[in-house]
Amino acid sequence: MKRFAFVYLMHEEAERVAEIVPLHVDYWRNLSLPEYAGGPFADKSGGLITFAAEDHDTAADFVRDDPFMSENLLDQCLLKEWLNE
Helix, strand or coil, X not given: CEEEEXXXXXXXXXXXXXXXXXXXXXXXXXXXXXXXXXXXXXCCCEEEEEEEECCHHHXXXXXXXXXXXXXXXXEEEEEEECCCC
């Protein structure tokens, strides 16, 4: 397994973001991914999720299906393999 970091910044659409947050949280928790950790930045401008997956393509599939992605709420995002040594 490889570790990945998914960093994302939100569009400034507070009402839409607040509406989708529960779906986003449930999505990631229900995946039951190894080594999952995540949460918002203190200023609520976005967040960070770390998790383990077989490879980058598999990790990208998880990110692609995030409700924030499907609802076009992200201004920027980055998925990188993370060497947490």
